[in-house]
Amino acid sequence: MAEVAKYKEVAKFFEDFEIGETRTTAGRTITEADFVMHAMHSGDWMPHHTDAEWCKTQPFKEPIIHGNATFSISTGLCIQGEPLNPHGMSYGYDKIRYPKPVFAGDTIQVKITVIDKRDHPKQPSHGLITEEKITTNQNDEVVCVAHHVIYVEKRHP
Amino acid sequence: MAEVAKYKEVAKFFEDFEIGETRTTAGRTITEADFVMHAMHSGDWMPHHTDAEWCKTQPFKEPIIHGNATFSISTGLCIQGEPLNPHGMSYGYDKIRYPKPVFAGDTIQVKITVIDKRDHPKQPSHGLITEEKITTNQNDEVVCVAHHVIYVEKRHP
Amino acid sequence: MAEVAKYKEVAKFFEDFEIGETRTTAGRTITEADFVMHAMHSGDWMPHHTDAEWCKTQPFKEPIIHGNATFSISTGLCIQGEPLNPHGMSYGYDKIRYPKPVFAGDTIQVKITVIDKRDHPKQPSHGLITEEKITTNQNDEVVCVAHHVIYVEKRHP
Amino acid sequence: MAEVAKYKEVAKFFEDFEIGETRTTAGRTITEADFVMHAMHSGDWMPHHTDAEWCKTQPFKEPIIHGNATFSISTGLCIQGEPLNPHGMSYGYDKIRYPKPVFAGDTIQVKITVIDKRDHPKQPSHGLITEEKITTNQNDEVVCVAHHVIYVEKRHP
Amino acid sequence: MAEVAKYKEVAKFFEDFEIGETRTTAGRTITEADFVMHAMHSGDWMPHHTDAEWCKTQPFKEPIIHGNATFSISTGLCIQGEPLNPHGMSYGYDKIRYPKPVFAGDTIQVKITVIDKRDHPKQPSHGLITEEKITTNQNDEVVCVAHHVIYVEKRHP
Amino acid sequence: MAEVAKYKEVAKFFEDFEIGETRTTAGRTITEADFVMHAMHSGDWMPHHTDAEWCKTQPFKEPIIHGNATFSISTGLCIQGEPLNPHGMSYGYDKIRYPKPVFAGDTIQVKITVIDKRDHPKQPSHGLITEEKITTNQNDEVVCVAHHVIYVEKRHP
Numbered sequence: 001m002a003e004v005a006k007y008k009e010v011a012k013f014f015e016d017f018e019i020g021e022t023r024t025t026a027g028r029t030i031t032e033a034d035f036v037m038h039a040m041h042s043g044d045w046m047p048h049h050t051d052a053e054w055c056k057t058q059p060f061k062e063p064i065i066h067g068n069a070t071f072s073i074s075t076g077l078c079i080q081g082e083p084l085n086p087h088g089m090s091y092g093y094d095k096i097r098y099p100k101p102v103f104a105g106d107t108i109q110v111k112i113t114v115i116d117k118r119d120h121p122k123q124p125s126h127g128l129i130t131e132e133k134i135t136t137n138q139n140d141e142v143v144c145v146a147h148h149v150i151y152v153e154k155r156h157p
Numbered sequence: 158m159a160e161v162a163k164y165k166e167v168a169k170f171f172e173d174f175e176i177g178e179t180r181t182t183a184g185r186t187i188t189e190a191d192f193v194m195h196a197m198h199s200g201d202w203m204p205h206h207t208d209a210e211w212c213k214t215q216p217f218k219e220p221i222i223h224g225n226a227t228f229s230i231s232t233g234l235c236i237q238g239e240p241l242n243p244h245g246m247s248y249g250y251d252k253i254r255y256p257k258p259v260f261a262g263d264t265i266q267v268k269i270t271v272i273d274k275r276d277h278p279k280q281p282s283h284g285l286i287t288e289e290k291i292t293t294n295q296n297d298e299v300v301c302v303a304h305h306v307i308y309v310e311k312r313h314p
Numbered sequence: 315m316a317e318v319a320k321y322k323e324v325a326k327f328f329e330d331f332e333i334g335e336t337r338t339t340a341g342r343t344i345t346e347a348d349f350v351m352h353a354m355h356s357g358d359w360m361p362h363h364t365d366a367e368w369c370k371t372q373p374f375k376e377p378i379i380h381g382n383a384t385f386s387i388s389t390g391l392c393i394q395g396e397p398l399n400p401h402g403m404s405y406g407y408d409k410i411r412y413p414k415p416v417f418a419g420d421t422i423q424v425k426i427t428v429i430d431k432r433d434h435p436k437q438p439s440h441g442l443i444t445e446e447k448i449t450t451n452q453n454d455e456v457v458c459v460a461h462h463v464i465y466v467e468k469r470h471p
Numbered sequence: 472m473a474e475v476a477k478y479k480e481v482a483k484f485f486e487d488f489e490i491g492e493t494r495t496t497a498g499r500t501i502t503e504a505d506f507v508m509h510a511m512h513s514g515d516w517m518p519h520h521t522d523a524e525w526c527k528t529q530p531f532k533e534p535i536i537h538g539n540a541t542f543s544i545s546t547g548l549c550i551q552g553e554p555l556n557p558h559g560m561s562y563g564y565d566k567i568r569y570p571k572p573v574f575a576g577d578t579i580q581v582k583i584t585v586i587d588k589r590d591h592p593k594q595p596s597h598g599l600i601t602e603e604k605i606t607t608n609q610n611d612e613v614v615c616v617a618h619h620v621i622y623v624e625k626r627h628p
Numbered sequence: 629m630a631e632v633a634k635y636k637e638v639a640k641f642f643e644d645f646e647i648g649e650t651r652t653t654a655g656r657t658i659t660e661a662d663f664v665m666h667a668m669h670s671g672d673w674m675p676h677h678t679d680a681e682w683c684k685t686q687p688f689k690e691p692i693i694h695g696n697a698t699f700s701i702s703t704g705l706c707i708q709g710e711p712l713n714p715h716g717m718s719y720g721y722d723k724i725r726y727p728k729p730v731f732a733g734d735t736i737q738v739k740i741t742v743i744d745k746r747d748h749p750k751q752p753s754h755g756l757i758t759e760e761k762i763t764t765n766q767n768d769e770v771v772c773v774a775h776h777v778i779y780v781e782k783r784h785p
Numbered sequence: 786m787a788e789v790a791k792y793k794e795v796a797k798f799f800e801d802f803e804i805g806e807t808r809t810t811a812g813r814t815i816t817e818a819d820f821v822m823h824a825m826h827s828g829d830w831m832p833h834h835t836d837a838e839w840c841k842t843q844p845f846k847e848p849i850i851h852g853n854a855t856f857s858i859s860t861g862l863c864i865q866g867e868p869l870n871p872h873g874m875s876y877g878y879d880k881i882r883y884p885k886p887v888f889a890g891d892t893i894q895v896k897i898t899v900i901d902k903r904d905h906p907k908q909p910s911h912g913l914i915t916e917e918k919i920t921t922n923q924n925d926e927v928v929c930v931a932h933h934v935i936y937v938e939k940r941h942p
Contacts, residue, residue: 081866238395357547552709671861
């Protein structure tokens with residue numbers, strides 16, 4: 001059988017991450033179709049997202065997309081075009097906040113910064129890296145903050 | 158204009174939440190179509206999720222769904238059929254973990270438990286409730302843990 | 315194996331239904347994405363729904379969503395959050411009408427009323443309940459009428 | 472502006488329909504993705520359709536697709552490639568039944584027969600045509616029956 | 629087993645195609661949802677299609693749909709309602725061009741013309757037919773040109 | 786307004802392309818859901834792709850995905866993670882062929898090779914680059930060949 005689907009890898013050990021390292025992603029405009037797609041797939045049809053009449057009676061006056069949609073799309077933006085790191089894997093999230101709503105027509109983008117490095121409490125061979133992912137809209141307002149924790153092998157445990 | 162989309166409301170103040178309260182959701186079988194749908198909408202086509210040949214070379218041997226897909230679908234399960242609480246709103250998440258993978262064909266279900274109540278650090282009128290959402294598969298294995306924080310008005314601040 | 319996906323059940327025998335009983339659903343705004351989604355899934359690309367230029371030459375001047383889309387979405391609204399009834403199952407529909415068109419941006423909601431109870435012609439153990447589902451738009455205009463027949467076990471046949 | 476989207480028309484007055492006229496459609500295999508797509512778009516996640524574990528405890532042992540999905544897809548099959556009739560429009564349905572379930576992997580096809588012609592009760596210029604649409608699976612079992620009523624202009628009122 | 633999914637066939641040999649033969653398709657309005665759907669399914673999230681802010685800095689000022697989306701949808705329009713030809717099969721394309729962009733809200737339609745007939749270089753039993761598919765928008769501007777080659781059996785090789 | 790959605794650019798003039806340059810993409814497993822998604826979005830429900838019963842009577846015995854689906858997904862694979870080239874833009878395709886079918890469960894990958902450079906016939910400031918995109922399956926069989934033409938500015942016209 002052939003050598004199929006070889007992925008670009010960039011080996012990065014725990015020691016190779018530096019606090020303050022940063023990168024930014026592409027942007028993506030959130031459309032009304034994205035509201036429908038997330039409501040459909042998650043099954044979350046709360047009126048805040050999909051009932052325009054009810055929204056007129058609320059502070060924001062129009063539908064706002066599900067926080068988790070912003071979060072999932074932000075995660076996707078962070079991953080597109082990134083190489084695989086054979087020494088790391090996703091460990092989870094330590095915090096997610098949605099400080100401002102996202103409306104149909106807004107364009108979001110994510111900035112990723114390494115904000116923490118620490119030993120793993122039980123595995124001396126590995127450490128935990130925290131990346132802060134700040135999603136902003138076209139007016140530079142923060143619409144999502146996510147602290148992503150990555151479990152990374154140490155070069156010299 | 159008519160009275161449209163009146164939502165079932167259950168008023169629940171901060172004082173009304175009790176640590177240990179619990180409820181469970183419906184179940185949902187995760188299909189191959191759900192893998193494709195989440196990859197499509199998030200734009201996250203990492204080979205762990207959508208390259209079956211590459212997965213054969215990995216520990217799990219077959220594709221596993223994106224953690225965020227499990228998280229979003231779990232959130233949807235928690236919300237379906239729930240009334241609105243006019244005194245509360247989602248504040249964010251304090252922790253998300255994916256202890257075990259979810260494969261195509263697995264059926265997930267969520268159990269929600271109130272695990273914490275605390276005053277809001279700055280707003281004396283409100284408190285913060287933490288609900289732990291434990292998603293399990295058909296073998297009772299935990300596949301997702303999420304700590305959801307809700308910002309709730311106090312009846313007697 | 316674990317006790318998975320236990321559904322909320324509300325046992326309701328034939329005798330428990332009363333003509334005139336009523337309930338209303340949540341609302342949902344019909345977006346352009348819903349037009350595309352229904353056309354895609356059903357394969358019905360009639361110009362009334364998806365050719366805006368041709369629609370300009372017609373009485374309604376703009377695309378109207380497929381009647382069956384309104385019907386399916388109305389059915390979904392009726393079901394969300396409803397408990398299972400172990401004594402009943404869907405028997406079919408006796409009538410569906412679409413008195414007014416639904417345009418992109420309209421918000422629909424359904425009102426369900428029990429309008430008929432009758433014995434099943436052949437099964438003395440069961441009866442037939444008819445629920446009228448009236449879908450209205452944000453201006454209180456009726457856009458869909460569906461008579462749903464449910465086959466329900468009798469407590470005392 | 473250009474002559475865009477000219478549709479094939481076949482003028483057919485009330486007098487031109489004959490009881491017993493028949494035609495058959497193409498076939499379509501119902502996939503697991505169709506279950507997900509209909510559940511997503513309608514918002515109907517009843518366990519009969521999307522909880523494979525629960526279905527194991529039920530008579531059919533595996534998920535069955537929503538009746539309305541079969542109905543919508545059948546309607547789409549009936550319409551593909553059909554010309555427009557400038558003298559007719561859909562009036563609604565007089566009956567829908569789902570005698571047998573449809574499972575993932577089944578292939579459905581529709582046979583359409585004109586079964587009734589009658590005057591419109593109030594409009595002497597028009598009549599009502601009833602087409603019976605019988606959807607069968609690959610074993611020739613009937614899985615959906617729908618009586619479609621069409622409102623058609625008379626050539627000689 | 630039943631006779632399922634019998635397709636309308638129109639037998640057309642190589643000799644039956646005439647240069648200059650032409651037909652036109654139905655129209656379809658390209659919506660914002662179509663942009664999202666094609667980006668999702670292809671995984672092509674180039675900013676020209678899905679980043680409205682970036683597009684404001686570009687010559688077209690707003691997103692333009694992927695050329696391949698226009699091409700795929702045009703192909704779909706050409707096929708709807710067409711009979712099968714048991715003597716022909718698609719061989720590929722000899723040219724695709726996208727002379728003008730397609731914006732959300734544009735309505736496209738396709739005109740198909742037989743522009744070439746030639747012997748197959750190696751198979752004397754078959755020939756190659758080239759159909760030119762010209763996709764235009766509502767202003768009669770050409771937005772896609774595709775030369776489709778069909779491999780067709782000869783009646784008298 | 787903020788600096789949003791800044792894209793990674795790699796400036797590459799006509800002179801910078803070399804015949805024989807090559808790169809490969811990630812892989813993607815084609816699922817049954819991809820068949821449905823492409824049929825849905827394009828509106829192409831030919832039985833070769835979506836009628837499993839009819840396919841049993843044909844040489845391949847099971848459904849094969851639309852050639853244009855393979856082509857669109859291959860294009861998406863080629864683009865993910867690629868920087869923008871401010872000096873180039875897509876000009877079209879000179880050839881597309883589908884030598885072997887793609888079945889559900891196959892995993893595809895694309896290899897891109899620069900195979901031609903030529904002056905533009907009318908614009909001395911620009912040239913045309915041809916990239917050959919060869920899509921293979923997990924058995925190294927070629928399933929799609931596409932000659933993509935790019936219109937690129939010259940550094941020294």
